[in-house]
Amino acid sequence: MVIGGGIVGLAVAAELAARGLRVTVLEKEGRWGAHQTGHNSNVVHAGLYYKPGSLKARMSVAGNASMVAFAREHGVPVEVCGKLVVATSEEEVPRLKALAERAEANGVPAKMVSAAEALDHEPEVACVAALHVESTGIIDYPAVCAALVRLLDGHDLRLRSPALAIRTSGGAVEVATPQGVVRADALVNCAGLQSDRVARLAGLSPRAKIVPFRGEYYELKRTELVRGLIYPVPDPTLPFLGVHLTRMLDGSVHCGPNAVLALRREGYRWRDVSPSDVADIARFPGAWRLARKYARTGVEEVLRSLSRKRFAASLARLVPAVREDDLVRAESGVRAQAMLPDGSLVDDFLVETAPRQVHVLNAPSPAATGSLEIAKHVAGQVIASGA
Known part of the structure; x- marks a missing residue:
């Protein structure tokens, strides 16, 4: 069963x-x-x-x-379309190279490309270097x-x-x-x-313990800005990947997700609140330890959740042509993230x-x-x- x-x-x-x-x-x-x-x-x-x-x-x-x-x-x-993971500054290049080494260790076909070569894949992208991942x-x-x-x-x-x-x-x-x-x-x-x-x-x-995190998405009205998938270089000190752009099978482009604590196990909107689920999280010491560790990041995620302008600014790091009025709110998802009592995911x-x-x-x-x-x-x- x-x-x-x-x-x-x-x-x-x-x-x-x-x-x-x-x-x-x-x-x-x-x-x-x-x-x-x-x-x-x-x-x-x-x-x-x-x-x-x-x-x-x-x-x-x-x-x-x-x-x-x-x-x-x-x-x-x-559709096996591949994706670009892009370094938007020189400071991110060592992390991008480390990601390329991890891809090789895992047997993932991936190739470092220059900023000019990245434009062959995504003409609107802004980067100093990128990793092209073929099998995504x-x-x-x-x-x-x-x-x-x-x-x-x-x-x-x-x-x-x-x-x-x-x-x-x-x-x-x-x-x-x-x-x-x-x-x-x-x-x-x-x-x-x-x-x-x-x-x-x-x-x-x-x-x-499962702690739910809501990932919020927007849809990009100017779909011509994105050909495939564009991801940022992940920050290894943070628990989630960061917002990215994904062209879907129907040609639409989804942007996101951010990550905010959901106030219900299946809480897809801010107004979806379960007092018992909130109390369950509040009683769990791991949630408080995680909150203390990532307090600044958590505040930034909440502000981005509440501000389309901030969300657009995050996307514009990857594709500078993205503007606030290009974004339309789309459906959210909730990630079932297991957490240990020490606050580690x-x-x-x-x-x-x-x-x-x-x-x-x-x-x-x-x-x-x-x-x-x-x-x-x-x-x-x-x-x-x-x-």
Whole structure:
């Protein structure tokens, strides 16, 4: 049984089904991929950012290939367009070179290019140097979910079926839902934003807690300014990548995301507030430690969230022609970020196991890219757990 009908949960279910197992999928919403999968940037990541040898690095690089192959096999729109990571000042060039070295260590095809060569890819970009990453692509992840659901035809797929209680009984796992109790030989928790809570329902005491961060996007009206994907050089002292520009499959250009604390686990707007979720964060010492460490950055992110002018200025570092009135507010997403009590963010995918249980407790980006590879890993863990 899989709890969670996002791309990771559906990929795990499809992998288990391919291994000859009968699968039940429980999803609390009325559609598949309703949260992180349906609100992300639809990028097929190359895998250059992640620590060599980490699960993120291995599953992103392998997932890039397997996701593109899956899309082409199942008629899902995909385009391998490449991207530019740009250094906008000389101070950023050493970090860009370090990123190129990491790409090489991870087996990611990438090439350092000059400012003039960068203009061949993106005529409106401003940089002193750039890294061209060949294997980055764009895709329709909700369409990937639809394809996975088709592969699961004949299995027990249940929407509007939240897990209310979980127990192990008589060599099986039982999950109470509003429609009754479901029994299975094993449980896989792929509940994303609710994954730590599902783990606690199942009797675990996970060492990490999900803290939701909202990523806000704008759409660029002057789409001719961007041909593909333009990213900044990441600051290794900060937890997130920074705003970037992405041309989507339909030709629109999405800009973002920034990162602000969401006041509800599934809070896509400032007015989405859950007093119990806010209290849950406030009781967690890790949240306060993170806030103290990144106080200035947090204030800047909030100000950028509230000011289209500030957001445009961040984008203009990459593409100087972008102006405030070029931006139209678009849908936001919420990142399920696992955090430890010391305030550190869990940097890698995190999977914990118990007898007949596997819990995916940290799977933010690039989890969609690596979902088919995560599924293979988790399926192996399910077999090892005694199912």
